[in-house]
Amino acid sequence: MHISNIKLAWRNLWRNKLVSAINILGITIGITSALLIFSFVRKEKSTDKYIPDCQNIYNLNNNGGSHLSQHMVNLVKQEIPEIKELTYCTNDWSPQIFFTNNHTTFQVDKQLVADSCFFRVFQFPAVYGDPAKTLNRANQVVITQSLSRKLFGNENPVGKSIIYNATYMQNTPIEVGAVIRDLPQNSSWDFQSVLSLQTNYKLDWYVENMEDWGTQNYRAFARLNKHVSAQTVEKKLAAIPMVGVPDYWKKNLHYGLTPFSQLYLNHPDVDILKHGNPLTVSIVQVIGILILLLACVNYINMVTAQREKRFKEVGIIKTLGSGKAQIIKLFITESGILLLISTLLSVFISLNMIGIFNSLTESKFTVPSIYSGWNLVILSVILLLILILTGIIPGLLFSRHRAVLLLKNQINQSRSNWFRNGLLVFQFTVSIALLAGIMLINRQNQYLDNSNPGFQRNHIIFANSNSNLGANMNAFRDELKQIPGITDIALSDEPIGYMSENWGRNLINNGKKEEVHFAKFTVSPNFFHFFGIKLKQGKTFNDNSSRNQDFIFNEKAIHDFGIKDISKAQIATSDPAKGRIIGTADNFNFESLHAPIRAAGFMCNSNYADVIYLKTDTQDRASFQQTMKSVKKIWDQLSPNFPFEYKFLNASWDALYRKDQQFQKILGITTLISLFLSCLGLIGMTFFIIEKRTKEIGIRKVNGAKVSEVMTLLNKDFIKWVAIAFLIATPIAYYAMNKWLENFAYKTSLSWWIFALAGVLALGIALLTVSWQSWKAATRNPVEALRYE
Incomplete structure (x- = not known):
C-alpha cells in the first residue's frame, strides 16, 4: 500500500509539472529563509545567556x-x-x-x-x-x-x-x-x-x-x-x-x-557592549514567519485549486474501497515527497548562501550550527506544520465527500473560492507592507546621508596619535605643512562621532556653584576653524588657552546650565584664575543622529591629542596616494613603533549608521522574497482560473469579444484583491514604521505617497505576473478552446 501511494503521489506530481515546480520552489525558499531568519533571531535573543549565572x-x-x-x-x-x-x-x-x-x-x-x-x-x-x-x-x-x-x-x-x-x-x-x-x-x-x-x-x-x-x-x-x-x-x-x-x-x-x-x-547607552535593536529583531522574526506562511499559502492555494481536477481521481479511489485514512495517506505521501525534495534543496542553498548571510547579519554561522540543536527542532516543527497544512487538511477535505458526488463533480466550490481569495489578499498584504517599509527605511537612510551634522567632513582623514608623536608635535606639524596636498592639521582626543569621555565638574555661574555634566573634548586651538564650526559668542582658543584651562561650550550646554553671561561663568579648578568660559560654539552633531545633541565642553591642548586630522585638497587618486606616502615617511621617522593607519572621516561617520543600512538590506531581500512568493502564487492561481474558464473564453471570443475585453475579465478580480490588501496593509505598515523611526532623534516624515506607491507597485507586479497568461488565453483560437472542453 505504501509503495502504491508513493507511485500515485509521484505520478500526480509529475503529471502537474508546473504546479509541482511552483510548490517545490516556494516551499524551498520558505524553509531556507525562515530557518536562516530564525537562526539569526535566536542568536540575538540568546545573547549572553551562555555566561554562567x-x-x-x-x-x-x-x-x-x-x-x-x-x-x-x-x-x-x-x-x-x-x-x-x-x-x-x-x-x-x-x-x-x-x-x-x-x-x-x-x-x-x-x-x-x-x-x-x-x-x-x-x-x-x-x-x-x-x-x-x-x-x-x-x-x-x-x-x-x-x-x-x-x-x-x-x-x-x-x-x-x-x-x-x-x-x-x-x-x-x-x-x-x-x-x-x-x-x-x-x-x-x-x-x-x-x-x-x-x-x-x-x-x-x-x-x-x-x-x-x-x-x-x-x-x-x-x-x-x-x-x-x-x-x-x-x-x-x-x-x-x-x-x-x-x-x-x-x-x-x-x-x-x-x-x-x-x-x-x-540599553544601548551601555556603550562598552555590542547592541542589537529589539524592534529590528521583532520585525525580522515576524517577516520570517510571514515568508514561511506565504510559502504554505501558495501550496494550500494550489491544492485547493486542483480539487476540481482531482474529484474524479479521489472518487474512483473511494469507489475501489479506499477509506478516509487511505486518502489522507495518499496526500501525506504526496506532500512528504515534495517536502523531502524541498528540504534537500534547502540544505544545498544554505551551503552556498551561508557566507552571504553571515556578511549580511554580521554573524558567524556555519551550516552545522544552523542544522543542529534547537534549529533542527525548529526545522522539524516547520516541516510537520507544512505536512499538516498541506497533507492532512487537504486529505480530510477530499475524503469527507461521497464518491458519487466526486465522480459527478457536484461539490460546492464557493467556500473554497473565498478561501483562496483570502489567502491571496494575505499574500499581497504582506508584500505591500514590506514595500512601504523598505521605501521608508531607504528614505530615512538617505535623510541621514544628506543631513548636515554641522561640521565639515569632506576631504578629511584622521589617524591615531601616540606619545612619540606628541613629544615632537610641533616638528611633525611643520613637516606636514610642507607636503603638497595637506592644507590644514587639527587635533582632538576622540574622533567625531565616537565620543565616550564624560565629565562632571563644578560650574561657578554668576557666583553660584553647582555640578554640571558634559561630553568633554580636548582639541587644538584651530579645531573650530578646521571643521567650519562657528562661534555664537566670545572668542576661540589661543596659544595661552591650554595653560589657562580655558573652555568653550556648545549652545546646548550654555542653555542647559542656565548661563546668561559667559564672562561671569567658569569651571572650578585648583587655580581660581583658570577655567574661564571664553566662547560659545554652534551646536553640531558630534554623535550620530540617533541621539539628540547634548551638552559638550571643549578644552585646549596645542601639543598633543589622541587623533590627528588632516585636510587635503588632492584632485585625484594618484595625487592623494602620493600625499599619503609623504605623510607616512615623516610619520615613520618620528613614530617607528606605531604604523600610519588613516581613515576617511566621511566613511567613519557613515559607519555610525551601519546597523540601519544592514536592516535596510535585510528588509530589501525579504521583500523581494515575499514578492517572488506572491508572484508564484499568482502564476499558479492564474493558470487554474484560466484553465477553469477555457470554455467561457472560447464562447466569448466566438461572440466577438476583443483580446483586451478578455484580459480585463481575467484581471479585474486581481485588482480587487490587491486593493483590499492595500487597505489592510497601510495601517499595519504605518504603525511598524512609526515605531522604527522612534530610534532616531532626527528623522524623515511618514508621507502618504509612500503607502500609495507601495500599493501601485504591488498592483503593477500583480498585473504583470498574470497578464502574460491572460494574454495567451485571450489570443488562443476559440475553436481549439471549445474542442479542448
Whole structure:
C-alpha cells in the first residue's frame, strides 16, 4: 500500500509539472529563509545567556545612566554586602595597541581595562590559567585563545611575558595571567584582551581623573549573592550611607540595577557592549514567519485549486474501497515527497548562501550550527506544520465527500473560492507592507546621508596619535605643512562621532556653584576653524588657552546650565584664575543622529591629542596616494613603533549608521522574497482560473469579444484583491514604521505617497505576473478552446 501511494503521489506530481515546480520552489525558499531568519533571531535573543549565572548579574547605574566614577563603585563595594562581586571596566583609551613576543607583533583592536573582579563577575570558560585570580596587580593581561595562538602557537602562555606598546605606554613587559575561549557570536562582549587597571596607574593624568568623583568613564557590573533579590539590593542602594561623599554627590547619587541580560537589546547607552535593536529583531522574526506562511499559502492555494481536477481521481479511489485514512495517506505521501525534495534543496542553498548571510547579519554561522540543536527542532516543527497544512487538511477535505458526488463533480466550490481569495489578499498584504517599509527605511537612510551634522567632513582623514608623536608635535606639524596636498592639521582626543569621555565638574555661574555634566573634548586651538564650526559668542582658543584651562561650550550646554553671561561663568579648578568660559560654539552633531545633541565642553591642548586630522585638497587618486606616502615617511621617522593607519572621516561617520543600512538590506531581500512568493502564487492561481474558464473564453471570443475585453475579465478580480490588501496593509505598515523611526532623534516624515506607491507597485507586479497568461488565453483560437472542453 505504501509503495502504491508513493507511485500515485509521484505520478500526480509529475503529471502537474508546473504546479509541482511552483510548490517545490516556494516551499524551498520558505524553509531556507525562515530557518536562516530564525537562526539569526535566536542568536540575538540568546545573547549572553551562555555566561554562567547570568540571571544574577546586573549593571550598576546612577540616575539611570551607566557612566560611573571609581569612587561611586567603591562606595557600593564598601556598603552593600549582598553584592558578591562588583567590577568596573572601560574600553582602553589607547587608539593603537601592539603585543610583541619573540619579535612577532600583533595589533590588538579591542582591549578592555578592568579591575581584578572582572572575571569573577563574568566567568568566561578558561583554556589556560584561572582568570578569576588575575588582574590583581599591574602589568597583567588575560587574552583570548585566538590571540594566544597568534602570539604563542599552541603553547601554554600563562606566566610568560610579552612587550606592550600602546599610545600612552611603550616597551612595557606584561604577564599573561590566563587565556579564555574566544567569545561566541551571541556575546555582547567584544574584546581580545583585558588589561589590569593598575597598569595605567603609572600615568599621572589617569590617576588624577580616577580620583575625581565627576570623571565617570567606567561601567560597573555586579553579581548578587544567590537567594538575594535585586529589589532587596536596590532598597539598600537607595539608603546607602554617604560617609566621605562630597556634598553635591550626597544629593545626586541614586543607584539602580539593570539585569545584564536586558542590556544587549534594551540599553544601548551601555556603550562598552555590542547592541542589537529589539524592534529590528521583532520585525525580522515576524517577516520570517510571514515568508514561511506565504510559502504554505501558495501550496494550500494550489491544492485547493486542483480539487476540481482531482474529484474524479479521489472518487474512483473511494469507489475501489479506499477509506478516509487511505486518502489522507495518499496526500501525506504526496506532500512528504515534495517536502523531502524541498528540504534537500534547502540544505544545498544554505551551503552556498551561508557566507552571504553571515556578511549580511554580521554573524558567524556555519551550516552545522544552523542544522543542529534547537534549529533542527525548529526545522522539524516547520516541516510537520507544512505536512499538516498541506497533507492532512487537504486529505480530510477530499475524503469527507461521497464518491458519487466526486465522480459527478457536484461539490460546492464557493467556500473554497473565498478561501483562496483570502489567502491571496494575505499574500499581497504582506508584500505591500514590506514595500512601504523598505521605501521608508531607504528614505530615512538617505535623510541621514544628506543631513548636515554641522561640521565639515569632506576631504578629511584622521589617524591615531601616540606619545612619540606628541613629544615632537610641533616638528611633525611643520613637516606636514610642507607636503603638497595637506592644507590644514587639527587635533582632538576622540574622533567625531565616537565620543565616550564624560565629565562632571563644578560650574561657578554668576557666583553660584553647582555640578554640571558634559561630553568633554580636548582639541587644538584651530579645531573650530578646521571643521567650519562657528562661534555664537566670545572668542576661540589661543596659544595661552591650554595653560589657562580655558573652555568653550556648545549652545546646548550654555542653555542647559542656565548661563546668561559667559564672562561671569567658569569651571572650578585648583587655580581660581583658570577655567574661564571664553566662547560659545554652534551646536553640531558630534554623535550620530540617533541621539539628540547634548551638552559638550571643549578644552585646549596645542601639543598633543589622541587623533590627528588632516585636510587635503588632492584632485585625484594618484595625487592623494602620493600625499599619503609623504605623510607616512615623516610619520615613520618620528613614530617607528606605531604604523600610519588613516581613515576617511566621511566613511567613519557613515559607519555610525551601519546597523540601519544592514536592516535596510535585510528588509530589501525579504521583500523581494515575499514578492517572488506572491508572484508564484499568482502564476499558479492564474493558470487554474484560466484553465477553469477555457470554455467561457472560447464562447466569448466566438461572440466577438476583443483580446483586451478578455484580459480585463481575467484581471479585474486581481485588482480587487490587491486593493483590499492595500487597505489592510497601510495601517499595519504605518504603525511598524512609526515605531522604527522612534530610534532616531532626527528623522524623515511618514508621507502618504509612500503607502500609495507601495500599493501601485504591488498592483503593477500583480498585473504583470498574470497578464502574460491572460494574454495567451485571450489570443488562443476559440475553436481549439471549445474542442479542448
